[in-house]
Every structure is written in structure tokens, then in C-alpha cells.
Amino acid sequence: MTAPLLSIEDLRVGFSTRHGLVEALRGISLGLHVGETLGIVGESGSGKSVTALAVMRLLDRAGRISAGRISFRGQDITHAPRHVLQPLRGAAMSMIFQNPRAALNPIRTVGLQIADVLRAHEPLSAREARDRAGVLLEAVRIRDPLARLDAYPHELSGGMCQRVMIAMAIACEPALLIADEPTTGLDATTQKTVMDLLSETTARRGMAMVLITHDLGLAAQYCGRIAVMQQGLVVEEAPPHKLFGAPRHAYTRRLVAASPTRQSTIASLLPEASAAPPAAPAVPRGGRLLEVRGLVKRFAGTTAVDDVSFHLDAGESLGLVGESGSGKSTLSRLVCRLLDQTAGSIRFDGTDIGAVPARGFHRNPHRRDIQLVFQDHGGSLNPRFTAFQSIADPLKLLAGLGEGEALQRRVGECAERVGLPAELLGRFPHQLSGGQQARVGIARAIAARPRLLVLDEPTAALDVSVQAVILALLDRLRREEGLSFLFVSHDLNLVRMMCQRIIVLQAGKVVEEGKSDALFAAPRAAYTAELLAAIPHFAPEPSVPGTAG
Amino acid sequence: MRAFHGIARRLGQRLLASLPALFGVVVFTFLLMRVLPGDPAAFFASGPNAGPEEVEALRREMGLDQPIPVQLLHYLGDVARGNLGRSLSTGQPVVDDLRRRMPASLELTFCALALALSLALPLGILAALRPNSLTDHAVRLLCTLGVCMPTFVSGLLLIYTFYTLLGWAPDPSGRIDVFVSQPPEVTGFLLVDALLAGDAEAWLAAASQLVLPAATMALFVLAPLARMTRASMLAVLTSDFIRTADALGLSRRQVVLVYALRNALLPVITIMGIVFSTMLGANVLVEKVFSWPGVASYALDALLASDYAPVQGFVLLMAMIFVMVNLAIDVLYGVADPRVNVG
Structure with a gap:
């Protein structure tokens, strides 16, 4: 076997923080050969991004490599100075990042940005660089590449920005490409096209790729080998089929279980907790709770919601x-009466709440019946409110509870319902973890005993293991409290597990509606089939990278 | 083309939107001047021993015997016709006085702003590149000194050092040495006029008069500009696209000057507009210390003499300049940031 392209030996990285030195990497070793694809999988805080940044030597001021060795093509770059690294970066090893729009210079055209990279490594004239940039944009399959050269990042979609980023990263034909969560925040279908493009490009050019992701399915589909990281250590490293077929480490097992597949159910995501099965649907079904007819919402020239009708039972x-x-x-905001519709009716429990202007709906008795759970749990909590105050807020405003024992008791009850330890009630949002913030948000939503909960991507920002817990919690709450859910998500798989019925929206129109299982088994609309195909998934049997899906 | 249209449309909107504010300024200053103590008629009566009849006659002549709303209407009518009244102290129409003195103030302010920017930007960048280093602390000290020292103190200190002690600077009396012949007036800006006339001697004389007052003003506004540059550079340097530029092997020079600085300048442009307007108003002390024949000292003299018209004219002029500066900043911002014209 030849010498590896990249080798990391016993790497330790520490960050100096206000609370002293925090070790982000506690001695990891990884190797990568020419043309290989390695997936690094782990949850937030596991050190996977730090590993990538350490290899590129892009750690910020506070981070420091305290021990270990990084060598690239046999050259030790652990402590190499900038003048050694600069010719390597972009030309021999490149990196693409999460959030492609922020990763591009907002006030420079993409053509110039690609040209900047080319001219940093090759003696090209501006004209030649522009031509090459055009060719690159074509290579990453951007339509009308020559016109796009003069576009600014804000004029492109997120997926397009990520393609531009890929074009920049491969511009000088590097031997190694590190992709740090390249598709987080992109739609499922966009994710698929971007990942297919990445894997084809690297395969065609014989580049090695490190794919860093929190999504096991994605790593399994596109990588030849996967390293699982937890708390700064590589706990397991194996080819995907081995990792999923027979995970050795307990953490890997938990992670594999928590990652939704086409077969998984809420209960199977949490194998350890399944000892106590959720209560059977005790609440009798009955009656129309919500009836939406011909709902239309236009914003300055564009139609966001176009003649949508659906209903929801209690x-x-x-x-x-x-x-x-x-x-x-937009649709969920209309239902919550945070926006006024252009046309159509919304009937809640027989009353036409669509006739109440959104501006005055907070005084409507139905306000407490319809509550929201947001995607960004941290951001949707008032940073100056403790968890207690956040949960107490709707009780004071909507249930008319004053300061006192009743309020204390109800907040305590809600916290208990969502599994939030009572001692955390005095904490501020920034002192809580992502999962705890989510629990506060859910407790706040159920505090006023609503009948309809609108959940807008409630787990999109959470790690898979936390997501599994939160999903189970929501499912149990719905059954036990007899709540109705309007569950908004881009992830078909989650919706399948959480919902009995699914509505598929495209460009403001309903393209398909049906029972979850039926829709999943045999989608009628082409768009639904496309969405289904885009779900990254791993099969228990060995899969060939790039062909699955 | 699209960008140009956007800018033109925004300019029009902003100009229209500023009209009510300008009207408010006119009315407010008019009323303010009327409630201030002091009787211009008594002040301008021919002598301290002028009789009450004489003062009364003068008052009638000036229209001060009319009720205030009527006076206001007359005044508004005059302003609409471009007549700002006549200064009682100089005997000239206020418009002429302002027109003659405005270039002096503008020249001083422009030079001071250019000087301040040429110092503040590099200092801010240096400080941001090495936060909490010796350079950073030195810049912070300089900024603090500039801000905490009133302009008349720093102006006097500069005069004492460079004129009295070292003798490098010419005496602080006006815009140009009295023994140098003034270049023929074209724009009113002495530096420009001297250049147009090809008169090197006059240009040097004017420039050397300008250095100390401009430095005084520049020192005063160095702090907001340099601190803003530093803060904005610091924020930009930690942003994702700088990391991208580093990850793809762009040179340090290009990363700092093209990627970071151009983005960091956006908030500095906003601050620049505020600073410029502040400078025009705050000029008065510098103009006094350096006997600079600008509009601010003119307005101050008029105010002390209860001479309404020049003060009102001055305030209106400042308000108009403020509007114009904001417009210019808006255009500049639109050019610098392609995202502005969207939506």
C-alpha cells in the first residue's frame, strides 16, 4: 500500500475559553488514501468540524493543536506557517462549508471569486481566469454559466451557491476535498443533486473526499468508509455496511437506531426507552377541528399559497x-393567524377564524387553542426570560393566571410533561442545551392547553439522538393530551412517522394528499416520488457509493 | 442599468421624504429665534441713546410688530423665493454671505475628513488585525485623546506647538497669507482655484493655512471612524467567507484588502455621513480658534447679535446639507453593496 494522502496521528486540539482549556479533540487518528471517500459522522460537539479545520489549519485564534501530527502527502503540516500552507490550500486541499451563502463574499460576483482562487495559484490573466470560471460553473451544472458569472451570491439559491462553492474548491484540481456539512440547510432534492455532483466530481477527478455530516444515511450513501466521532474521539471506523450491519460501539448503535430510515417508527428510534411503550390513543377521535377552504396568500407579486384546502380532525x-x-x-402562519390571507376561509371548531384579522387575533378566545412550536428553539425564547418565565408567559396572557401558586403549579406540570427537570426552570436559554431549549418551547406551547399545535420543523436544528427523544415526546403528548398536530417539515420520513395523513406542497399548491403509509408506498405525484427518492438512506446490505437512491 | 434605476428611484424617494423634515426645521428655527431673549430692534437702533420712538420705528420697519404667525408666513414666502433675508450685522443678503463663506467651511471639512479617513482606516485595520496588541492599544489611546480633548484645546495646543514653538506653521489667521495674492475665484475653494490658476505659491500658502485646523478637526473625528473600522473589520474577519478565502489559498493581502476591507467599509460609510454632518456643525470652535471665515463662525456672531436672519439661514443650510450628505451616502452605499437595491 502506498503512503496515505492524509494522515492524522493522535491529534489533540484545545480551545482556550473563559472556563479554561477545553479539549475538542482528544487524540484522534485517521488516514485517507488517494481517491478515497471518508465520512466523519457525529453529533454537535463531537469534534468533527474541528478535525476538518485542524487539517486545513483554519482553527480560530482560541484553538490550538496541542499534540499529534497531521501530514499531507508525507509532509508534516501540523505547525507549518502560512507561506507553506497558502500554496497547498485550494490547490492541493480544499474545503467547502455549511451555509454556502455565508461562505461566499456577499459583495463580489461569483465569477470574480472563482477567478480569485484560480489566480491565487496559477499565473492567469483576468480574461483567462474568467473563461476558466465559466467552464467550472458549467462543470457544476449551473444553467447559463456565462450569465451567472456576474451574479452576486444573494441572487442565487442556496443550492446554486453551494455549487459555486464546489466550483471554487475544485478549481485548481486539489487532491483532497473536505466537505463540512455541505448540504445542511438545503432541501432534500437539492441535497441529492449537490451530493451527487460532489461524488461524481471527486470520482472523475480522482480526488479524495472527507464528508463531515451529522446524517448517517448521507455518509453511508456517499462514503466508502465512515468514522464515528463522539466527544473528541473516533469511537468506531468501518465501511458503511459493517457499521450499520454490526455496530460495535454502544454510541454507534444508539446513533444508528436514532437515524430515521424508511422502516423506522418513533419507538424504534429509541430502543432503550421502548420498555415503556406510549399510552395507546386514549382520547376518542371526533369532529372537524380545522377546515381550510381555498386559501390564497399573495405577497407583492408572488403567490405563496395558491388555493389550498384541507381539513384536520380532533x-x-x-x-x-x-x-x-x-x-x-406561510400556510402554517396563516392557520396560526399570524398572517392575513388574501382569500379563502379558515374554520376552527366551527368558527370562521379566518375572518378575524391577524392583528387582533391575540384577543380572540381561540388564540390559546392554536399554539406554535418553532424550528429555532433558542432563538424563539426570550433571552432575558428564564425557562419558568417563558412557560408562564402564555399562562398569564392567555389563561389569565396571575403570579401565585396556580401559576407555579401549572408551569411545574408542563415542565414535567415535557421531561424538563424542575431545577432547570430558573435557567436562561443560553444556559440550556438544544434539546432542553426544545423542551421549554414545547412546554410553553402546551401551557395554555391548546387543541391544535402547529409545529414548524421542530427538530430541524437538533441532533438525531435528541430529535428521536423530542419526536417521541411530541407523539406521546399528542396521544395523551388529545392534541391535533399540523406538522410542517421538509423531511418526508419524519412526517411519515409523526402523522397519519400527509399533504405535499409545491409552489403553493397541494400536489398530493393521502394517508402516510400509502403515500410513502406508492406516491401518485411525480414530485412526491422525487422527494422520496431524495431521502438519503442506508441499506443493511453493502451499497455502492453514488448509485444508491 | 438595473442598479442605476434603483439608485435614481431611491434618490427621488429620499428627496421627497426629506421635504417635510426641511419644512419642520424652517418653522422650528423661526419659532426658536422668536422665543430667545434679545430684541434685535433695540440692538440695532443707531446708538445706546436711541429713543423708544426710534426703536419702535425700526421694529415696524423690520416687521417685528406683526403677530408671530404672520411673521412666519412672510418668512416662509421669502424662503420659498430663495430670499433668506438680510443680515443686520453685515448689511448683506444672508444668501450672499453664506455663499461667500460656505466654501471656506466646506474646504476645511472635506480636508479634515480626508485626513481623518486616511489615518483612521489604516489604524483601524492594523488594530483589528492584531487585537489587544501594542498597536491596538496605541490606536485606542490616540482615539481617546482625540475624543476627550475639546477642539479648541487641541487647536490651541497645535498652534502653540507648530506656530509658537517650532514656527513651522503660518500664523493662524484666515485661509491664506495676506501677503500672497488670492487666486481668481472660480469655485471658492482656494486649493482648487489655485490649481486652476496654476498658482503654486498660492496653493502652498492656502494648504499650509489649512493643515492645522484640518488636523484639529480630524483628530476630533478620528475616534468614531477608527473604532468603527476596527469593530467592523474584526467582525468581518471572523465571517465565513473570509474562512473560505483562507481555505482556498488566497493571499493575505487579498483576503484583508479585497475580501475583508471592502465588506468592513459598509458600516464605515454610514458613520462617515454622520461624521461629516457633525463636523460641519462642530466647525464653529475651530473656525473661531483659527479665525477661519466660515459659515459656522458667521452664524455664531449673528446669534450673539440677535441677528435672526443669518442664524435661520445657517440652520436651513445645515439641514439641507444633512439631507444631501445622507443622499450621497445612500448612493455610495448602493454602489458598494449590491444587495441594497434588491427588493
Whole structure:
């Protein structure tokens, strides 16, 4: 075997923080050969991004490599100075990042940005660099590449920005490409096209790729080997089929279980907790809770929601699926009466709440019946409110409870319902973990005893293991409290597990509606089939990278 | 083309939107001047022993015997016709006085702003590249000194050092040495006029008069500009696209000057507009210390003499300049940031 392209030996990285030195990497060793694809999988804080940044030597000021060795093509770059690294970066090893729009210079055209990279490594004239940039844009399959050269990042979609980023990263034909969560925040179908493009490009050019992701399915589908990281250590490293077929480490087992597959159910995501099965649907179904007819919402020239009708029964859970721009968030805001519709009616429990202007709906008795759980749990909590105050807020405003024992008791009850330890009630949002923030958000939503809960991507920002817990919690709450859910998500798989019925939205229109299982087994609309195909998934049998899906 | 249209449309909107504010300024200053103590008629009566009849006659002549709303209407009518009244102290129409003195103030302010920017930007960048280093602390000290020292103190200190002690600077009396012949007036800006006339001697004389007052003003506004540059550079340097530029092997020079600085300048442009307007108003002390024949000292003299018209004219002029500066900043911002014209 030849010498590896990249080898990391016993790497330790520490960050100096206000609370002293924090070790982000505690001695990891990894190797990568020419043309190989390695997936690094782990949850937030596991050190996977730090590993990538350490290899590129892009750690910020506070981070420091305290021990170990990184060598690239046999050259020790652990402590190499900038003048050694600069010719390597971009030309021999490149990196693409999460959040492609932020990763591009907002006030420079993409053509110039690609040209900048080319000219940093090759003696090209501006004209030649521009021509090459055009060729690159074509290579990453951007339509009308020559016109796009003069576009600014804000004029492109997120997926397009990521393609531009890929074009920049491969511009000088590097031997190694590190992709740090390249598709987080992109739609499922966009994710698939971007990942296919990445894997084809690297395969065609014989580049090695490190794919860093929190999504096991994605890593399994596109990588030849996967390293699982936990708390700064590599706990297991194996080819995907081995990792999923016979995970050795307990953490890997938990992670594999928590990653939703086409077969998984809420209960199977949490094998350890399944000892106590959730209560059977005790609440009797009955009656229309929500009836939406011909709902239309136009914003300055564009139609976000276009003649949508659906209904929701008491105790039922309805999924609303679509990609960004499909109008699903607008629709959920209309139902919550945070926006006024252009046309159409919304009947809640027999009353036409669509006739109440959104501006005055907070005084409507139905306000407490419809509550929201947001995607960004941290951001949707008032940073100056403790968990207690956040949960107490709707009780004071909507249930008319004053400061006192009743309020204390109800907040305590809600916290208990969502599994939030009572001692955390005095904490501020920034002192809580992502999962705990989610629990506060859910407790706040159920505090005023609503009948309909609108959940807008409630787990999109959470790690898979936390997601599994939160999903189970929501499912149990719905059954026990007899809540109805309007579950908004771009992830068909989650919706399948959480909802009995699904509505698929595209460009503001309903393209398909049906029972979850039926829709999943045999989608009628082409768009639904496309969404289904885009779900990254791993099969228990060995899969060939790039061909699955 | 699209960008140009956007800018033109925004300019029009902003100009229209500024009209009510300008009107408010006119009315407010008018009323303010009327409630201030002091009787211009008594002040301008021919002598301290002028009789009450004489003062009364003068008052009638000036229209001060009319009720205030009527006076206001007259005044608004005059302003609309471009007549700002006549200064009682100089005997000239206020418009002429302002027009003659404005270039002096503008020249001083422009030079001071250019000087301040040429110092503040490099200092801010240096400080941001090495936060909490010796350089950073030195810049912070300089900024603090500039801000905490009133301009008349720093101006006097500069005069004492460079004129009295070292003798490098010419005496602080006006815009140009009295023994140098003034270049023929074209724009009113002495530096420009001297250049146009090809008169090197006059240009040097004017420039050397300008250095100390401009430095005084520049020192005063160095702090906001340098601190803003530093803060904005610090924020930009930690942003994702700088990391991308580093990850793809761009040179340090290009990363700092093209990627970071151009983005960091956006908030500095905003601050620049505020600083410029502040400078025009705050000029008065510098103009006094350096006997600079600008509009601010003119307005101050008029105010002390209860001479309404020049003060009102001055305030209106400042308000208009403020609007214009904001417009210019808006255009500049639109050019610098392609995202502005969207939506």
C-alpha cells in the first residue's frame, strides 16, 4: 500500500475559553488514501468540524493543536506557517462549508471569486481566469454559466451557491476535498443533486473526499468508509455496511437506531426507552377541528399559497411537506393567524377564524387553542426570560393566571410533561442545551392547553439522538393530551412517522394528499416520488457509493 | 442599468421624504429665534441713546410688530423665493454671505475628513488585525485623546506647538497669507482655484493655512471612524467567507484588502455621513480658534447679535446639507453593496 494522502496521528486540539482549556479533540487518528471517500459522522460537539479545520489549519485564534501530527502527502503540516500552507490550500486541499451563502463574499460576483482562487495559484490573466470560471460553473451544472458569472451570491439559491462553492474548491484540481456539512440547510432534492455532483466530481477527478455530516444515511450513501466521532474521539471506523450491519460501539448503535430510515417508527428510534411503550390513543377521535377552504396568500407579486384546502380532525396529526419556497411556512402562519390571507376561509371548531384579522387575533378566545412550536428553539425564547418565565408567559396572557401558586403549579406540570427537570426552570436559554431549549418551547406551547399545535420543523436544528427523544415526546403528548398536530417539515420520513395523513406542497399548491403509509408506498405525484427518492438512506446490505437512491 | 434605476428611484424617494423634515426645521428655527431673549430692534437702533420712538420705528420697519404667525408666513414666502433675508450685522443678503463663506467651511471639512479617513482606516485595520496588541492599544489611546480633548484645546495646543514653538506653521489667521495674492475665484475653494490658476505659491500658502485646523478637526473625528473600522473589520474577519478565502489559498493581502476591507467599509460609510454632518456643525470652535471665515463662525456672531436672519439661514443650510450628505451616502452605499437595491 502506498503512503496515505492524509494522515492524522493522535491529534489533540484545545480551545482556550473563559472556563479554561477545553479539549475538542482528544487524540484522534485517521488516514485517507488517494481517491478515497471518508465520512466523519457525529453529533454537535463531537469534534468533527474541528478535525476538518485542524487539517486545513483554519482553527480560530482560541484553538490550538496541542499534540499529534497531521501530514499531507508525507509532509508534516501540523505547525507549518502560512507561506507553506497558502500554496497547498485550494490547490492541493480544499474545503467547502455549511451555509454556502455565508461562505461566499456577499459583495463580489461569483465569477470574480472563482477567478480569485484560480489566480491565487496559477499565473492567469483576468480574461483567462474568467473563461476558466465559466467552464467550472458549467462543470457544476449551473444553467447559463456565462450569465451567472456576474451574479452576486444573494441572487442565487442556496443550492446554486453551494455549487459555486464546489466550483471554487475544485478549481485548481486539489487532491483532497473536505466537505463540512455541505448540504445542511438545503432541501432534500437539492441535497441529492449537490451530493451527487460532489461524488461524481471527486470520482472523475480522482480526488479524495472527507464528508463531515451529522446524517448517517448521507455518509453511508456517499462514503466508502465512515468514522464515528463522539466527544473528541473516533469511537468506531468501518465501511458503511459493517457499521450499520454490526455496530460495535454502544454510541454507534444508539446513533444508528436514532437515524430515521424508511422502516423506522418513533419507538424504534429509541430502543432503550421502548420498555415503556406510549399510552395507546386514549382520547376518542371526533369532529372537524380545522377546515381550510381555498386559501390564497399573495405577497407583492408572488403567490405563496395558491388555493389550498384541507381539513384536520380532533386528535389527528397532519403533515405538511414541501421544499423551501413551497409555501408551507406561510400556510402554517396563516392557520396560526399570524398572517392575513388574501382569500379563502379558515374554520376552527366551527368558527370562521379566518375572518378575524391577524392583528387582533391575540384577543380572540381561540388564540390559546392554536399554539406554535418553532424550528429555532433558542432563538424563539426570550433571552432575558428564564425557562419558568417563558412557560408562564402564555399562562398569564392567555389563561389569565396571575403570579401565585396556580401559576407555579401549572408551569411545574408542563415542565414535567415535557421531561424538563424542575431545577432547570430558573435557567436562561443560553444556559440550556438544544434539546432542553426544545423542551421549554414545547412546554410553553402546551401551557395554555391548546387543541391544535402547529409545529414548524421542530427538530430541524437538533441532533438525531435528541430529535428521536423530542419526536417521541411530541407523539406521546399528542396521544395523551388529545392534541391535533399540523406538522410542517421538509423531511418526508419524519412526517411519515409523526402523522397519519400527509399533504405535499409545491409552489403553493397541494400536489398530493393521502394517508402516510400509502403515500410513502406508492406516491401518485411525480414530485412526491422525487422527494422520496431524495431521502438519503442506508441499506443493511453493502451499497455502492453514488448509485444508491 | 438595473442598479442605476434603483439608485435614481431611491434618490427621488429620499428627496421627497426629506421635504417635510426641511419644512419642520424652517418653522422650528423661526419659532426658536422668536422665543430667545434679545430684541434685535433695540440692538440695532443707531446708538445706546436711541429713543423708544426710534426703536419702535425700526421694529415696524423690520416687521417685528406683526403677530408671530404672520411673521412666519412672510418668512416662509421669502424662503420659498430663495430670499433668506438680510443680515443686520453685515448689511448683506444672508444668501450672499453664506455663499461667500460656505466654501471656506466646506474646504476645511472635506480636508479634515480626508485626513481623518486616511489615518483612521489604516489604524483601524492594523488594530483589528492584531487585537489587544501594542498597536491596538496605541490606536485606542490616540482615539481617546482625540475624543476627550475639546477642539479648541487641541487647536490651541497645535498652534502653540507648530506656530509658537517650532514656527513651522503660518500664523493662524484666515485661509491664506495676506501677503500672497488670492487666486481668481472660480469655485471658492482656494486649493482648487489655485490649481486652476496654476498658482503654486498660492496653493502652498492656502494648504499650509489649512493643515492645522484640518488636523484639529480630524483628530476630533478620528475616534468614531477608527473604532468603527476596527469593530467592523474584526467582525468581518471572523465571517465565513473570509474562512473560505483562507481555505482556498488566497493571499493575505487579498483576503484583508479585497475580501475583508471592502465588506468592513459598509458600516464605515454610514458613520462617515454622520461624521461629516457633525463636523460641519462642530466647525464653529475651530473656525473661531483659527479665525477661519466660515459659515459656522458667521452664524455664531449673528446669534450673539440677535441677528435672526443669518442664524435661520445657517440652520436651513445645515439641514439641507444633512439631507444631501445622507443622499450621497445612500448612493455610495448602493454602489458598494449590491444587495441594497434588491427588493
